[in-house]
Amino acid sequence: MRKGLFKRGPGSRKSVNAAVVVMSVAVGTTAAAPLAPGQTASDVALEWYDTTADTVNAAGIPASAQVTKNRMWAISWLAAARAVRPELGAGQSREYEQAALASAVHAALSDLVPSRKAELDAALDRSLERIPDGPAEDRGVRVGREQAHLVLAGRENDGLDPASVNMPYQPPQPAPGVWQPTPPAYGAAIQAGARYAKPFLLDDPAQFRLGPPPELGSERYRIDLAEVRALGVAGSSVRTEEQTRTAKFWEQSTQVAYTGVLRAALEQSRQPLFKRAAMVAIFNVALVDTQIATSDSKYTYTRWRPVTAIRAADDGDGDPNTTPDPNWTPEATTPLHPDYPSGHNTYAGAAEAVLTALTGVRPAEPVTIGSSTAPGEFRTYAKWSELTAEVVDARVWSGLHTRTADEAGALLGREVAEHDVRMASQLLR
Template identity: 80%
Template sequence: MGRGSVVRRRVARGSAAVVAVSVVVGATAAMPHAIAQPTADVALEWYDVSAATVNAADIPASAQITKNRAWAISWLAAARAIRPELATGQPHEYEQAAIASAVHTALSDLVPSRQAELNAALARTLGRIPDGPAEKRGVRIGREQARFVLADRENDGLDPESVNGEYPPGEPAPGVWQPTPPTYGAAIQAGSRYAKPFLLDDPAQFRLGPPPELGSERYRSDLAEVRALGVAGSAARTDEQTRTAEFWEQSTQEAYAWVLRSALEQSRQPLFQRVGMVAIFNVALVDTQIATSDSKYTYARWRPVTAIRAADDGDGDPGTTPDADWTPEATTPLHPDYPSGHNTYAGAAEAVLTALTGAGPDEAVTIGSSTAPGEYRTYAEWSQLTDEVLDARVWSGLHTRTADEAGVVLGRDVAEHDLRMAFRLLR
C-alpha cells in the first residue's frame, strides 16, 4: 500500500467478533448513565496520560516488553475496577473515578518519576466529578484493584535487567546466531523467555517448529530475496519498498500505541469494553513477546547478515558465495532471526483488534513513524499493517521471509489464546 492511500473497508463485523467481545470484556456491562455536567472521555484521557507516562519512563528500547507490562497492569486494574459486578447500578461518576484512580495508582508505582504529572492528571479528573459516595467508592476500588494487580505481577521477570539477561552465544557454526555488525554487542531480550506470562500456561506453549534446514530450497530462496532486496542501497528495491522499510524500523510498541488509540477513540462500546480492549491488547502483547523470546532462543538462528557474509562456510548451500561486505539497509537488532519480533507483535495486534472491533476501524487510521519523519500511512484494515510489517523486515535486510511469516503465526496464536482466557483476569 502506498503512502497516504486509503482502502475503504467493506467487511462487516461478524459474529466471531461479537463472541470475542462477550468473552473478553463482558457484553453484559450496562451502558454508562448520563450525567448533567459536561463530560470528558475518561478512557481516552487516561490513555493519553498512560502514553505520556510510559514514554517518559527510563525504559531502554531493548525492553519494549516492560512498556507493554506497564500498560497491561494499569489498564487491567482499571477494567477490574469497573467490571459489571462492581459497576452495575453505580452512576457514571463511579466509573470515571475508578478508572482514573486505578491507572494513577498503578503508574505511580511503576513510574515514580512521573508522580507530579500523574497527581495533576488525577486532580483534573476528580475535579470534574461531584463529591459524594460514587466518587469515594470509585477512588477506593480503583486503588484496591491496582494494588491487587501490582502484587500479582511483582517479580514477574519483566524488568529491563531481567528481560536483557546474559546470553552466551553458541560456538560459531553455520546457522548459529552470533552478535551482528556494526556493534557486535551482547544479545538482548533473551531473559523474556523466563518471565511470568499473564495468560499463557508456559512460555513454550506455542513454540514454533524449527526454521528451514540449511541448504534447503526455502532457505536458499529466503537468503536470495533478502540478499537482493535487503542490502543497503539496493538497486532492486523500489522507492516505495525503501520507504516502507524505513517506516517500520520504528518500535512496534510505539506504532501500535497510536493504532490502539484510534480504535479506542472510534469505539462506541460501553466503557467497560473500551477499557478492557486496552487491557487485553497489552496483556496479549506481553505474552506474545515472552513466547517470541522462547522460540528465538530455542533455535538461535543466525541473522541474514551473518548468513550472507559466510554463505559458503559449511552451511550446505554451495550454490552461493560469501559476501564479506554485504550490509543490510537497517541496523540488525541484537537477537536471533527466527521468528521476527516485529511480526509477532503485528500478528498479535491484528488478532486482538480484529476480535474486538472487526476487520478494521470505522474510519481509516493514520500513523507516523519516528524512523521516517514526515511519512504518514493510512490503513483501513488491521491486516494491512501486518502485511506491511512482514515485507518491511525483508526489505530492511533484517529477517528472512520465513522468520516474518512464522512471527505472524505465533503472534496470532498467542493473542487468540489470550482472548479466550481473558475472563481469568477479570474475575
C-alpha cells in the same frame, strides 16, 4: 508445544471468529454509534490513555526492554477494567466509573513510575475536579486504588524488569546457521531473559513454540536468503523507492507504533467504559505474552541473521562458485537477537488478532499513524491485517529478517493473542 514449521498441535489454535464469539460477552465489538453512557466530551478513557503513554515514554525504559512498557500498560489498564467491571459498578453512576478508572490507572502508574508522581497527581486532580463530590466519587477512588494494588501484587517479581529481560546470554559456538553477535556493534544478545518471565495467561512460555526454521540448504532457505540478499542490502538497486520507504517506516518500535493504532480503536469505540478499558488491557496482556513466547522461540532455535549468513556466503545451495560477500550490509541496523521469528511481526500478528477479535476485521474508520524513523510520513490502514502484511515485507526489505522468520512471527503472535482473548475473562473478574 507444536512440532514442525508452521504446524499446529491439536487444540492449540482456534479461529479469530471463535475468539470474537467468546469475547463478545466480555468486551463486545466496536461500531460507529452515538456516545455510550459515561463517554462524554471529556473522555476519561482517552484522557488516561494519553496519560499512560506519556508516563511510559518518560519512564526511561530501554528499547531492548519493550515488553516492560507493555507490562506497565497491562497492569494499569487491567486494574482499570476490573475497577469498572459490571460486578463492581452495577447500579453505580458514571461518576463512579470515571473516578474508578482514573484512580486505578493513577495508582498503578504511580507505583510503576514513581518519578512521575507529580504529573500523575495533577492528571488525577483534573479528572476528579469534573466529578461532583459525593459517595460515587469516593467509592470510585477507593475501588480504583484497591484494584491497582491487587494487580500490582499479582505481578510482583514476574521477571519483566529490564535487567531480567536482558539477562546475560552466552552465544553458542560459531557454526553455520547459528546466531552470533551482528555488525556494526557486535553487542551482547538482548531479550534472552524474557523467555523465563511469568506470562499473564499462557500456561508456559513454550505453549505456542514454533517448529524449527527451514534447514540450511533447503529450497525455502535458499529462496529466503536470495530475497533478502537482493532486496535488503543497503542501497539495493532492485528495491523500489516505495519498498525503501516502507522499510524505513517500520524501523520504528512496534510498541510505539501500535500505541497510536490502539488509541484510534479506543477513540472510535462507542462501547461502555468497561469494554473500552478491557480492550486496552487485553491488548497489552496479549502483547506481553507474545513477547515472552517470541523470546522462547528465538532462543530455542538461535537462527543466524541474514547479515551473518550472507557474509559467510552460505546461500544453502551447495554451489562452490557462490562468492562470499563480507561487505554485505543491510538497509537497517540488525537488532541484537536471533532471526527466527521476527519480533516486529509477532507484535503485529498479536495486535491484529486482538483488534480483529474485539472490533472486527477493520476499524470503524481508517487508522492513520506516523513513524519515529520516518519523520513526516503517515500511513493509513483500512484493515488491521494491512499493518501486518506491511511489516512482513518491511523487515525483509530492511535486510533484517528472512520472509520465513516474518511469516512465522505473525503466526506466533496471532496464536498467542487468540488464546489470550479466549482466556481474558480469567483476568477481568
